[in-house]
Amino acid sequence: MAFQLGIHESSANELLAMGRDSLPDLPLLVKISDLTGKPLGWFLDQDGDSFPAGTRLVHSIGSGEDLAFSLPDGLAGMSVEPNEQLLYLRASGDMGFGVQGGDYILAVEVPVTPMSVTKNEVYLIGSKLGFELRNCVAQSPLRASFSSFDGKHTLVLKPTIAEADRRDSNFLEDCLGEGMHHFSQVLYVIKAAKNIPRDGGAYLFIS
Numbered sequence: 001m002a003f004q005l006g007i008h009e010s011s012a013n014e015l016l017a018m019g020r021d022s023l024p025d026l027p028l029l030v031k032i033s034d035l036t037g038k039p040l041g042w043f044l045d046q047d048g049d050s051f052p053a054g055t056r057l058v059h060s061i062g063s064g065e066d067l068a069f070s071l072p073d074g075l076a077g078m079s080v081e082p083n084e085q086l087l088y089l090r091a092s093g094d095m096g097f098g099v100q101g102g103d104y105i106l107a108v109e110v111p112v113t114p115m116s117v118t119k120n121e122v123y124l125i126g127s128k129l130g131f132e133l134r135n136c137v138a139q140s141p142l143r144a145s146f147s148s149f150d151g152k153h154t155l156v157l158k159p160t161i162a163e164a165d166r167r168d169s170n171f172l173e174d175c176l177g178e179g180m181h182h183f184s185q186v187l188y189v190i191k192a193a194k195n196i197p198r199d200g201g202a203y204l205f206i207s
Helices: 009-017 026-036 201-206
Strands: 055-060 067-070 084-088 105-108 123-129 129-141 141-146 154-157 182-188
Touching: none
Parallel strands: 055 084
Antiparallel strands: 055 067, 084 105, 105 182, 123 129, 123 182, 129 141, 141 154
């Protein structure tokens, strides 16, 4: 096992002696996962209490295995609380905003109200027609608008009642797409290797 993991025998013995409340660092855990054919979630408690420091469990939207990521503080300029559930969607095709099939979209669910969204942030919306990305182009306490990448289509989140002075209004989720079942703010996009630019555009990608 030590040879297959690329570690010294003494380190392998320490690994075998670890109790169920201890885990190796994340790079070694990934090697063990590959060696055993088990997903990372198989080794980790679902509540994340035994994760290596700074590691978060990211749940799949729909079918798919949970992933473990070591994420920086202040993710994408917003504060992600430890109790907030991080989610990911693997794009099945081009979705605009530079997202291509095979890319991983990391997001956090937010309440479906105009006060919970931020102008110029991108949101992932799941409806009867599937998943799509929309940019919040306008936001006020009672209304928010989300534009497609090409700017040709706009979805609107608006109150169900006409009284503009009411702040406890229910909001029409149907305006975000028929049968809407998911609404989250995009934090990161992890590019699939096949989608990394290999021409002059690569400079813009990494700069």
